Each structure stands twice: as structure tokens, then as C-alpha cells.
Amino acid sequence: MIYDNRELKKRARQKLVGRYGITAGTLLLCNLITTALFELIQSVIPGNLYSLSQASSMFSIAAYLVCSIIIVFLGNILLSGYRYLHMNIARQQPCSVSNLFYGFNHQPDKVILLILRVLSINLLYMLPCLFISYVVGSLFYTLLGTSIEIFSITAIIVAAIVLIPVNLRYVLIFNLWADYPDLTVKEMTLKSREMMRGNRTRYFLLILSFIGWYLLALLSLGIGLIWIQPYVMMTCTQFYLELNESQRDTAYWSNERYNG
Amino acid sequence: MNDFYDNGNAPEGSVKMATAALIVGIAAVLFFRIFYLSIPMAAISIILALLSRGGYTVSLRGKLAIIVSSATIIFSASNTAYTIYQIYHDPVLRQQFEMYMEYFERLYSEDEDSSIWELLPRQEQDTPEPAPSAPVLPIEGGEQI
Numbered sequence A: 001m002i003y004d005n006r007e008l009k010k011r012a013r014q015k016l017v018g019r020y021g022i023t024a025g026t027l028l029l030c031n032l033i034t035t036a037l038f039e040l041i042q043s044v045i046p047g048n049l050y051s052l053s054q055a056s057s058m059f060s061i062a063a064y065l066v067c068s069i070i071i072v073f074l075g076n077i078l079l080s081g082y083r084y085l086h087m088n089i090a091r092q093q094p095c096s097v098s099n100l101f102y103g104f105n106h107q108p109d110k111v112i113l114l115i116l117r118v119l120s121i122n123l124l125y126m127l128p129c130l131f132i133s134y135v136v137g138s139l140f141y142t143l144l145g146t147s148i149e150i151f152s153i154t155a156i157i158v159a160a161i162v163l164i165p166v167n168l169r170y171v172l173i174f175n176l177w178a179d180y181p182d183l184t185v186k187e188m189t190l191k192s193r194e195m196m197r198g199n200r201t202r203y204f205l206l207i208l209s210f211i212g213w214y215l216l217a218l219l220s221l222g223i224g225l226i227w228i229q230p231y232v233m234m235t236c237t238q239f240y241l242e243l244n245e246s247q248r249d250t251a252y253w254s255n256e257r258y259n260g
Numbered sequence B: 001m002n003d004f005y006d007n008g009n010a011p012e013g014s015v016k017m018a019t020a021a022l023i024v025g026i027a028a029v030l031f032f033r034i035f036y037l038s039i040p041m042a043a044i045s046i047i048l049a050l051l052s053r054g055g056y057t058v059s060l061r062g063k064l065a066i067i068v069s070s071a072t073i074i075f076s077a078s079n080t081a082y083t084i085y086q087i088y089h090d091p092v093l094r095q096q097f098e099m100y101m102e103y104f105e106r107l108y109s110e111d112e113d114s115s116i117w118e119l120l121p122r123q124e125q126d127t128p129e130p131a132p133s134a135p136v137l138p139i140e141g142g143e144q145i
Helices: A005-016 A018-042 A049-054 A058-090 A095-105 A108-144 A149-169 A173-178 A185-198 A202-207 A211-219 A225-248 B014-032 B034-051 B060-091 B091-108
Strands: none
Touching: A005 A058, A005 A202, A005 A225, A005 B014, A018 A058, A018 A095, A018 A225, A058 A095, A058 A108, A058 A173, A058 A225, A095 A108, A108 A173, A108 A185, A149 A202, A173 A185, A185 A211, A185 A225, A202 A225, A211 A225, A211 B034, A225 B034, B014 B034, B014 B060, B034 B060, B060 B091
């Protein structure tokens, strides 16, 4: 059964009533861990990207970059655990703060490979985007005499136009990772693409419908995100569960490997 | 309209959230003169009240919280805007405001010469100490060497 966005949000709110303590607490813990790690490397490594002029050596910058990338991956593994927590809440299964660390015990390599795969796809689309924005920026610069900053503006616009639809294909990969641990990374990305076919606009509109909530979060100086983020995440989970249910009978899903 | 709350069957979490929303909303009213406290608090109150409904309509407490918080945001923003208007149009207030601004600029200035500390009396260690002189010895006749 296909629900409209309003129904999905309603179901998400229903599921979350009485569970905001655990979702908000887990989100805070996740942010606390990643922030603490970033602060730690900033204090340990003397030269970092924020103080390039004071950097003692190129080695320290490289070390900082490597550490940052590792923390980004760790953060994403934590986030996949956070998504798993929402899946448990949505299915009314037992859940706890320890779900946050689910990714570390269950194929963390797949999470990293999924991130790398999506990143490489993004990069693949980014390079022509950068080239186009460079050409457009140069044209504006030579013909109209505008500042060279137009290059960055066009780069952002072109990247948004191209990368948003591309990334919308892969929004379900972490839900699939939690639901179908036997699938390979390639199969997860293909499956996500298949599921999102014809549903990307709906998902995009679903995310856009939270603009009002984010404006409220802005007014609350970001504190409101403690409750809004779980709400958004749960709505996305409901979207996945609905798609999963509705597409289960299609030819793609009837494959024994996926259902077995 | 769903009579979910009217039947007294509201989930406990929902009731708690609506109560929290109302309390934060009332606190926002109390701080309405301090816009950087009241507006965020009112926004949090609205968020809590809207989320407390679950899949149903907002409870009475939640509705009260939304009304109180919305009014607080409008009132606090209007009050702040009026204060800014007053400062820019009343010469006495403007002068006071500029004095405050100058004070804070000097207080947080990185330039030591224009720092507020310059206004304070210099410390002993800043002034060069006088060179040690020979001890003064009293001699007969009241004269000194």
C-alpha cells in the first residue's frame, strides 16, 4: 500500500511518541562521540586545516586529514546504527542505546564500502560538473566582467542540480544494509536504485516538507533538532518500509536471493 | 477530528511532552524581554507541542503551549524591534548605546593601545623600578653623605 507523505509523517510521529528519550539521547551520544574525536585530534595534532599558516609540517596536515577521514567513517558507522535503532522502533522491536554501535558488530566493512561507493559515484558526477562550472564561470568572467567567485556559485548550482537526483537513488542503502545483511555492496546499491525508481520526486518532496520544522529549529538555535532529527529519520524509515512492503511482490524482489 | 485525547487515552509520552511544551512556553513568556532566551524557548515549546500529538490532534495543553509560544515570539520580536527603533531615534538613548558599544569595543579589542585596560591605573611592575642607590647614612650635624 502506498501512503502519501502526510500519512508517512503521521505514522512516524505515532511511532515516536514516548520514544523521544531514547532517540534524542542516542543522537546526542552519536554527536558527542564524533565531536569529541574531532576535538581530540585537533588538540593532539598541532597543525590542522583551520590553522594552515601555523602548521608545523605537511606531515601534521596529512595526519590530520587521515584522522578526519577515519572519524567521518566512524561517524557514518554510528549513523547506520542510529538508522537501525529507528528500524527497530518502527517495527516495534526491542531497542536500546546500544543499537548505535550495531554497525561495529555487524559488517562495518560493508558500511565503509557503501560510503566509498556512493562517494566514488558522486565524484564521477562531480568532475564534469566542475568542468562545466569552470567553463560557465570563465565565460561570465570574460564576457560580463563578473568576479571569479561566480565559478564557485555556478559550481554549487550545477552540483546541486546533478548530485541531488543522483544521491536520491542511494538513500535507502543503509536501511537495506540493516535489513538484508547477506546482500553484497553492489547488490545493495542496485536494489536501492531499483526501489527509488519513480519515487525520487516523492522522497525529495517528503524531505522538503520539513522546511518549516527546520525553520523552527533555526529559531531554537539548533536545540530543536534534538527532536526534529529523529522525526525526519523515522519518516524516512517509514518511507523505506512502505516501499519495501509494496515492492516485495515485484519481479525484482521475487528473486530467491533477496527473499531467502 | 479524532477524540483520542478527549477519551483520556492519550499515551503517557504524549501527555508528558505536551506538559513539557507548556512549561517551556510559560518560561518563554517570563523571559520575553530577553529575546535570545524567549524566542528559542518558545520555538522549542512549539516543536514539543506539535510532536506531542503523535498521529492525532494536538491536546489542549499542546494547543495552549502553541498559542502562548507563538504570542511570545511575536511579542518578544516586536519588543526587540521597538527597543532598537527607540535607540536609533532617541538621542539620549543613542548616546548611551554608543558609550556601551565603545566600552565593549575597547574591552574586547586586540589592540593593546586602545584596550580598556589602558584606562585602568598601571600596575607597579609596568613602571621601571628606580636604580638602587647607596644607603643613606646619618652623620653628625644632621647632614647626609
